Amino acid sequence: MNVLIIYAHPNPRSFNRAILDRVDATLREQGHATQIHDLYQMQFRCILDSEDLLRNWRGNLADDVQCEQAAVRWAQGLVLIYPIWWFGPPAILKGWIDRVFTRKFAFDIDAHGMHGLLTHERALILNTLGGDEATYQRERWHELLVRPIAEGVLGACGVRNVVHQAFYEVPSISHAERQAMLDQVGVLATAF
Template structure:
C-alpha cells in the first residue's frame, strides 16, 4: 500500500517525531511505500488567501497546493500525526486541510448533497496531548475531536477512518509509558495493514 504521512510538530525532538519514526519504520518493514510531508520542515504556508480563491475560480491550482494534492492522489492511506493544541489541530495542519482538501479536489456540492472525491482511501489519525485520559473522557473531548477530524474532514471527503489513536499525558508520563505507546503504534500497523 501507498502511505502518505502528514506530520505537524515543530520540534524534531518531540514524542510526535518518535511516533513518526516508529510508524514509518514499521510500514517500510512490512513493504509499504511511505511518503512523509513534514509541514514545518517544508515550510508549508497554511494561510488560505484571497489569491487561492481567485486561482481556484479560474481553474488554476497554486503550485504548492497542487504538489500536496498529487501526494494525496497517490496515497491509499493518509495519516495525520499531530499534537492536540486547544482541543484541535495545530494551525499548520488545519491550514493544510483548508488549502489542500479544497472544493473541486476533495469534494464538491452536487444536486444530491456533497460529492466525496477521496472515496476509497483510508485515514489514520495519531494524536498526542498533555491532558489525561480521565479528563478527556469526563469532558467528552475524545468524541468531539473525532467528530471534527474523523467525520468533519475525512468522512466529509470520502476517506474511511480506520482508527484515531490518542496518546495522553505525554509530557508527564514516564519513559516506560512512552515506550508502550510506541509499541501500540507498531501493533496498530500490524493489525490494520
C-alpha cells in the same frame, strides 16, 4: 499500498517525532511505500488567502497546492500525526487541509449536498495530548477530538476506515509508559 504521512510538529526531538519514526519504519517493514510530508520542515504556507480562493474558483491552483494534491492522489492510505493544541490540530495542519482539500479535488457539492471525492482505503490519525483521558472522556471532549478531522474532514471527503488514536498525558508520564505507547503505535501501523 502507497501511504502519505502528514506530520505536524516543529520539534525534531518531540514525542510526535518518535511516533512518526515508528509509523514510517513499521509501514515500510510491512511492504508499504511511504512519503513523509513534514509540514514545518517544508515551511508549508498554511493561510488560505484571497488569492487561493480566486485560484480555486478559476481552477488554477498554486504550485504548492498542486504538489500536495499529487501526493494525496499517489496514496491509497493517509496517516496524520500531530499534537492537540487548543483542542485541535496545529494551525499549519489545519491550513494544509484548508488549502489542499479543494472543491472538485476532495469533495464536490451538488443538489443533494456535499459528497467526498477521495478514494483512500484507510486513514490513521495519531494525536498526543497533555490532558488526562478520564477528564476527556467524562467531559465528552474526546469526541470533540475525533469528530472534526476523522469525520468532518476525512470521512466527509470519502476516506473509508478512519482509525483515530489519542495518547494522553504525554509530557507527564514515564519513559516506560511512552515506550508502551510507541509499541501501540507499531501495532496500529502493522494493522494498516
